[in-house]
Amino acid sequence: MQTGLEDQIGLYQKRIPIFTRSVKGRFRRFKTSVLVLAYAIYFLLPWLPWTRLDAPAQAVLFDVPGRRFLIFGLTIYPQDVIWLALLLFIAAILLFFVTGLVGRAFCGYFCFQTLWTDFFIWIEHKIQGERPARVRLYRQPWDREKVIKIGSTHALWVLASFWTGISFVAYFTYAPQLVADFFSGQAAAAAYITVGILTLSTYAAAGLMREQICTYVCPYGRFQSVMYEPETLAVHYDARRGEGASGRAVVRAGRGIVIERRRAGGHAEASVAVERRHTDISAGQRALAERHAKGLGDCVDCGLCVQVCPVGIDIRDGLQYKCISCGLCIDACNTIMDSFGFPRGLIRYDSEGNLAAPTPAAPKLHWRRLKIIGYGVALILMSAYLVYSISTRGSFDRAVNQIRQPLYVVLSDGDIRNRYQIRITNKAAQGQTYVISAHGIPEGALDLGNFREITIKPGHSGLVQASVRLPPALATQTQRFELVITPQGKPAEARSETVRFDSPSQRL
Amino acid sequence: MSEQKLQSQTVQTTGHAWDGDLQEFNNPLPVWWVYTFYATVVFAIVYWAIYPSWPFGKGWLGGLSNITYVNSAGETKTHSWNTRALLMEDLNKAAVAQKPYFDKVSGMSYAQIAKDPEMNGFILSSGKALFADNCAPCHQAGGQGVVGFFPNLTDDDWLYGGSFDTIHETVTGGRRAYMPAFSEVLGGGQIDQLANYVASLSGIGHDATKAAAGNALFHSETAACYYCHGSDAKGRKEIGAPNLTDNIWLWANVPTTQGEEGKVAAIRGVIANGLNKGVMPAWAGRLSPEQIKVLTVYVHELGGGQ
Numbered sequence: 001m002q003t004g005l006e007d008q009i010g011l012y013q014k015r016i017p018i019f020t021r022s023v024k025g026r027f028r029r030f031k032t033s034v035l036v037l038a039y040a041i042y043f044l045l046p047w048l049p050w051t052r053l054d055a056p057a058q059a060v061l062f063d064v065p066g067r068r069f070l071i072f073g074l075t076i077y078p079q080d081v082i083w084l085a086l087l088l089f090i091a092a093i094l095l096f097f098v099t100g101l102v103g104r105a106f107c108g109y110f111c112f113q114t115l116w117t118d119f120f121i122w123i124e125h126k127i128q129g130e131r132p133a134r135v136r137l138y139r140q141p142w143d144r145e146k147v148i149k150i151g152s153t154h155a156l157w158v159l160a161s162f163w164t165g166i167s168f169v170a171y172f173t174y175a176p177q178l179v180a181d182f183f184s185g186q187a188a189a190a191a192y193i194t195v196g197i198l199t200l201s202t203y204a205a206a207g208l209m210r211e212q213i214c215t216y217v218c219p220y221g222r223f224q225s226v227m228y229e230p231e232t233l234a235v236h237y238d239a240r241r242g243e244g245a246s247g248r249a250v251v252r253a254g255r256g257i258v259i260e261r262r263r264a265g266g267h268a269e270a271s272v273a274v275e276r277r278h279t280d281i282s283a284g285q286r287a288l289a290e291r292h293a294k295g296l297g298d299c300v301d302c303g304l305c306v307q308v309c310p311v312g313i314d315i316r317d318g319l320q321y322k323c324i325s326c327g328l329c330i331d332a333c334n335t336i337m338d339s340f341g342f343p344r345g346l347i348r349y350d351s352e353g354n355l356a357a358p359t360p361a362a363p364k365l366h367w368r369r370l371k372i373i374g375y376g377v378a379l380i381l382m383s384a385y386l387v388y389s390i391s392t393r394g395s396f397d398r399a400v401n402q403i404r405q406p407l408y409v410v411l412s413d414g415d416i417r418n419r420y421q422i423r424i425t426n427k428a429a430q431g432q433t434y435v436i437s438a439h440g441i442p443e444g445a446l447d448l449g450n451f452r453e454i455t456i457k458p459g460h461s462g463l464v465q466a467s468v469r470l471p472p473a474l475a476t477q478t479q480r481f482e483l484v485i486t487p488q489g490k491p492a493e494a495r496s497e498t499v500r501f502d503s504p505s506q507r508l
Numbered sequence: 509m510s511e512q513k514l515q516s517q518t519v520q521t522t523g524h525a526w527d528g529d530l531q532e533f534n535n536p537l538p539v540w541w542v543y544t545f546y547a548t549v550v551f552a553i554v555y556w557a558i559y560p561s562w563p564f565g566k567g568w569l570g571g572l573s574n575i576t577y578v579n580s581a582g583e584t585k586t587h588s589w590n591t592r593a594l595l596m597e598d599l600n601k602a603a604v605a606q607k608p609y610f611d612k613v614s615g616m617s618y619a620q621i622a623k624d625p626e627m628n629g630f631i632l633s634s635g636k637a638l639f640a641d642n643c644a645p646c647h648q649a650g651g652q653g654v655v656g657f658f659p660n661l662t663d664d665d666w667l668y669g670g671s672f673d674t675i676h677e678t679v680t681g682g683r684r685a686y687m688p689a690f691s692e693v694l695g696g697g698q699i700d701q702l703a704n705y706v707a708s709l710s711g712i713g714h715d716a717t718k719a720a721a722g723n724a725l726f727h728s729e730t731a732a733c734y735y736c737h738g739s740d741a742k743g744r745k746e747i748g749a750p751n752l753t754d755n756i757w758l759w760a761n762v763p764t765t766q767g768e769e770g771k772v773a774a775i776r777g778v779i780a781n782g783l784n785k786g787v788m789p790a791w792a793g794r795l796s797p798e799q800i801k802v803l804t805v806y807v808h809e810l811g812g813g814q
Binding site: 413450454455461462463467 | 622623625628629632633648649650651652660662663664665751754755756763809811812
């Protein structure tokens with residue numbers, strides 16, 4: 001009865017190693033530019049100096065013990081958390097907006113998993129060579145060459161991961177001091193733990209797990225996939241053109257395919273490619289006509305699009321959830337099409353709707369859609385509000401609390417007294433004196449004790465107790481009045497706060 | 509999935525066969541699970557070594573990790589790790605952090621403290637905690653007191669004086685309020701007359717004839733109220749005798765009693781029965797001089813002082 005148990009499949013899919021072939025083209029250039037720019041910002045920003053009176057000279061410093069974020073000339077305190085919330089909202093809406101337009105552009109070009117994996121593959125390529133060499137190395141036994149090459153690759157990965165961790169921590173403390181302390185064993189335990197965790201996770205995610213993070217771990221890929229519409233541009237294989245009537249076919253023997261990187265320098269190589277493209281156009285058209293007569297599609301089944309894919313899929317199987325939309329297969333296919341003199345764009349950015357149309361038009365961006373316009377408007381409104389809110393921020397924060405135990409006090413002559421606690425936080429870069437006054441009650445009713453003015457150091461808070469005393473007749477009429485806090489010498493920055501005044505008659 | 513079937517992924521059997529064809533899967537635990545299990549075993553052993561673990565003799569194995577802290581007296585204490593030592597470490601850290609402020613408090617005069625905004629901020633927060641721990645059970649969280657029991661500290665009536673020095677004296681040495689029960693020496697009619705007079709002092713509705721008689725009685729040697737409350741009935745702070753002419757009621761619950769007659773009756777009750785319950789304990793010895801100083805400033809600020 002139970003025969004053939006051996007044929008059942010195990011619970012876990014084994015990872016099939018991916019050795020990507022390098023490729024040249026527009027998308028590769030774009031990816032490289034994004035990578036260089038992002039790395040320049042991430043690794044260099046903590047080292048940018050910025051003169052400050054009351055904090056280390058670092059342009060971007062997330063001062064957690066000091067409860068403030070210093071970003072160039074801007075100081076952000078915990079009460080400004082609404083800005084962070086807004087920024088996150090904007091980032092989310094931007095992601096939805098871009099995904100609706102051009103698919104998983106974030107995954108393919110900007111995600112740190114993609115960037116770090118790309119960089120790690122670059123290291124691997126530099127040490128172990130092009131794809132065939134890496135496959136050979138993978139298959140060969142553990143000899144001296146393999147140990148040295150694989151070992152040095154992993155060592156460099158760990159080093160890159162380590163510096164990634166250090167750079168992250170450098171945003172939270174003065175960077176030169178951190179590096180000095182770190183290597184002399186004097187840095188905080190949190191620094192060592194954070195660097196350790198980030199080194200490990202970067203090494204594991206970008207070196208070992210790679211596309212498995214995108215496929216199995218990352219939720220963003222999945223929810224971006226569901227935001228596709230028929231008009232969304234995505235990386236597609238034009239199956240109708242590629243397969244023709246009787247499928248794809250390899251080019252007959254005798255026509256060489258130049259896909260290997262040539263030994264020549266960059267310039268020479270480029271000119272050779274251009275020259276070849278020109279000379280091949282007529283030959284290419286002839287060859288195409290020949291293929292079409294036989295019912296063959298334009299795909300020469302060279303497999304280059306599969307070899308360059310960092311997630312190891314075949315784009316010719318159609319749009320699939322593993323595709324991170326990096327465009328490298330477009331570059332690869334265009335290279336091949338050029339070398340045969342066939343028209344480019346067998347794999348291209350196009351929409352599902354257009355590909356399925358009886359007469360496909362040239363691919364173009366369809367932005368006139370309710371969803372895209374809605375996201376766009378939300379994006380503009382929220383960004384405008386964020387900019388407005390930051391540019392009109394006050395130089396100080398204030399919180400006025402009425403003391404509620406007791407709400408009011410009847411004094412010996414029958415007057416009613418209410419008390420208030422005023423907390424002023426100085427958000428300016430220098431010390432400031434604040435003057436407190438009241439609106440809507442007679443002069444002299446406000447008693448601030450010894451602190452009619454209070455001087456507060458930058459980034460600090462000051463507490464003042466105020467009491468307001470009104471005769472019973474006036475107290476019954478007064479339900480609210482305004483407390484005005486004015487930075488001395490800056491009347492334009494005055495802020496007022498409406499507070500309640502309680503008296504016994506109001507309670508009944 | 510079926511096309512991706514690989515030789516290395518096929519399931520093994522134990523190799524046994526029963527009843528001819530009954531086989532058993534050999535599905536080992538996932539490798540990651542097994543290694544996680546080993547890691548937890550190693551973790552547990554390391555944990556035993558570092559933290560208190562097994563009972564041992566009359567005590568327990570203390571573990572290798574220690575907690576060392578410096579208390580506010582400057583002594584260094586070391587305990588093997590436990591949550592109580594952890595708490596002591598936290599408490600002493602806070603005490604050490606507060607010490608410079610308390611030192612500053614003890615070196616400053618009240619006049620200086622009152623004018624220093626930084627000190628003011630410290631006293632508002634540390635005084636609030638001290639008040640909540642020590643004073644609030646009687647005087648209530650905000651210092652508003654309870655009429656008939658504990659004086660209100662937030663009004664402008666200071667029984668024993670509202671200067672820094674007198675408040676300091678009150679907190680340090682405590683107070684005891686006493687008023688004799690006049691039902692022993694006066695008749696009910698006389699007490700009623702006195703009550704009407706006291707009501708008239710604060711502008712509460714009263715019987716004018718009785719009040720006039722009460723006025724005479726107040727200043728006579730029979731009742732001798734003026735001994736303590738003064739001939740102007742404004743009280744004497746040296747002995748804590750309250751001012752009877754203001755709107756503040758300490759013992760007789762006048763503010764919340766309804767009706768003229770009720771208010772007079774409340775006053776009558778105090779005169780007839782007297783008082784022997786106004787006890788405030790002395791805080792010297794329970795609180796440090798610096799804490800008393802902080803509380804004095806805090807209480808002074810509650811009612812605005814004098």
